[in-house]
Amino acid sequence: MERLLNDLRYAWRSLRNAPGFVGVAVLTLALGIGANSAVFSVVKGVLLTPPPFARPEQLVHLSNNFDAFGLKEVSTSLQEYREYVTHARAFASLAAFRPDDVTLTGTESPRRFRVVIATASFLTTLGVAPVLGRDFTAEEETPGRDKVVLLTDAAWRTHFAKDPEVLGRTLRLDGESRTVVGVLPPGVAYPEGTELVLPFAPTPAQQEASRRGNRFLSVLARLKPGVTVDAARADLVRLGNEREPDVVSQYREAGWSISVKTLEEQVVGGVRETLWLLWGAVGFVLLVACSSVANLLLARAVARSREVSIRAALGAGRGRLVAQFLTESVVLSLVAGALGLLLALWGTDALVAMVGEGLPRAHGVRLDVPSVLFTLAVSLFTGVLFGLVPALQASRADLHVAMREGSRSTGGHRTGRLRAALVVAQVSLALVLLVGAGLFVKSFLALQGVEAGFRSEGVLTGQLALPTVTYPDRARQSAFLRALLSRLQGLPGVESAGLTNVLPLGGAMDNSFDIEGRARQPGELWKAVEFRAVTQGYLRALRVPLRQGRLLEDADGPDAPWAVVINRTCANIFWPNGDAVGHRMKLHGQDMQWATVVGVVEDLREWGLDAPVRPAAYYALSQLPSGYLGLAVRAKSGDPESLRAQVEAEVRAVDGDLPLFDVRPLTHRMDEATGPRRLSALLMGLFAAGALLLAALGLSGVIAFSVAQRTRELGIRMALGAARGDVLRLVLGQGLRLSLTGVAVGLVLSLGLSRLLGSLLYGVSADDPWTFGGVALLLTGVALGASWLPARRATRVDPIIALRAD
Structure with a gap:
């Protein structure tokens, strides 16, 4: 010690x-x-x-x-x-669930909660139990007996101040009174972000055996011990x-x-x-x-x-x-x-x-x-x-x-070799990082260059959910849509406004369908079509280019014949002759009707910028209603944030118990869609830049050390007639040899490691020659620049002073 x-x-x-x-x-x-x-x-x-x-x-x-x-x-x-x-x-147990949102009313202002609606086996399958109160019972999976709710620990702490008397409290959720029966342990929130858990009580229509194609549940299961x-x-x-x-x-x-x-x-x-x-x-x-x-x-x-x-x-x-x-x-x-x-x-x-x-x-x-x-x-x-x-x-x-x-x-020569080897290692590692950063940056830029099919600038978006208790039928839902859109269109700063059941980049529902007068051949299968329900102003608010026919209009109301607008991919696949407009199609499922194709629009990237375009169909929201709504409002000024307060006020004016949530510009949703690739490109770029700087400093230090060690040699060379240019080339040559050795080693390593990046890239191959060549040239240029300063100092060695030094 x-x-x-x-x-x-x-x-x-x-x-x-x-x-x-x-x-x-x-x-x-x-x-x-x-x-x-x-x-x-x-x-x-x-x-x-x-x-x-x-x-x-x-x-x-x-x-x-x-x-x-x-x-x-x-x-x-x-x-x-x-x-x-x-x-x-x-399986030892199984549970079905679906995420949703509900609105809490009866408080100072409406509040939106993220919920999961699950069977009574949900917590048992997860292997957890409430820390306060009890779990759901099987009897509470029955309509009318399902008016109970579980709180997650986060919701209990954040919204109910960790009140120990919360059990038995009545919450008004989507217009229905529910009793709090339990609180979950800390950290237990599945799916992530869930605040409340409600029992799943299937309706008679959902329980019909014929509804096998109505797929709306996620299934979680626990394997029996030893089962793979x-x-x-x-x-x-x-x-x-x-x-x-x-x-x-x-x-x-x-x-x-x-x-x-x-x-x-x-x-x-x-x-x-x-x-x-x-x-x-x-x-x-x-x-x-x-x-x-x-x-x-x-x-x-x-x-x-x-x-x-x-x-x-x-x-x-x-x-x-x-x-x-x-x-x-x-x-x-x-x-x-x-x-x-x-x-x-x-x-x-x-x-x-x-x-x-x-x-x-x-x-x-x-x-x-x-x-x-x-x-x-x-x-x-x-x-x-x-x-x-x-x-x-x-x-x-x-x-x-x-x-x-x-x-x-x-041991100067031995030390010099060690330092040179370290510089070669630095250069090779820096090149590997630079290649990775270059591939990620090119991938991100390729994604940024993808045409989304709509104009996101100047659009404010938000989401609404119509409780079934308050809006139990199509008539009331349609009345709400008309009232809200009328008020929004009347705002002086609004160019156009529309509603949809799913906002852009949020995915879509897929379904099989039939085309009138066209029978499938034996074994012939058609691609499923994405379908969305939109109001007449939605596609206009997004400035989606119209390729043929017309967009949906106010005349396409609930009592009018069904109309549908399809995207260019759908038209090219199923009507390659360009005659889609006027034909009729029908989605599979109950209550679906034949809809006439009235227009063809440009492809929208509904599933994300890096996902392939699929056939898509846009139905009138009044004809295919949805209680879950996305709002898109285009500002005349181009600044969507200038409309936020006015839009929220108009929603409250139509229904004071209905909160508008997740309000943000559409450009933010676009940024979120590219966020992971942006982060990868940014971090890899920062890491590579740091490694490049360290490698350059290391190379400069080695060359400077070498010059100091060879001062007498350089003095003798210059005394015997060597020009300053000869000394400059000699020193730069040493730096170039070290950098080229590091580049060669780094290229070999990069070729091996780049194979790991293939699944993470978009629009660029893992062995892209332009990236590899550009990075090699960049690193060589930086290495020469790092060698320049000590090389210039070497040319200023005074032969007389150098010879006296030893």
């Missing part, structure tokens, strides 16, 4: 006398450690922290695929769910093949298959690869930082060679010297770790803010004790990593050479 304390005191005195070196080393390491800690906090919160459910590895999600229609992970019908409950052998995902999938395939022969035939024609995904894959599958990639990238940045500091330590060791030799002459063994140098490097890394921790505090919040709602389990991301311990471990590891080689090198003291008057170093 005494020896350790002595080493620490000596390290402190030694480092205190080199403030410039300490400042550069600490800042370099702090950036690498802080970035690693911030990304680790996100990875831990999203990927490494198990959900608060009993044995979460047993939880799976069930859904359907209909490959013939191009439909993946389609929801389940009530009839299919009941078949699973009754006949499936692989593959075994569960095989069990459900068996069950599917035991259905009625006509149903089995229909499913086979549709290319039906069952999807069984673990809860982990369902929740974080969309971001897992990206987060692991970012953590790997920030690890590369730390390696580059360690290489830079190791280079600084090697240069410092050369300057201290006389000191080391004297200590060796006084009896210090090599192990003692290595311990002393390692102590100094660990002290540096711990100081850098403390600073990195402060950077990580800011960086973690910044990362979560940049991703927004696109990051699952974002509420669990924080710089907690495990993250601090990780930072400490990284600091100690980096201290040993970048300090060991310089310590071993510095401890090889040659007493006779070091004590000789004017000697510059011991």
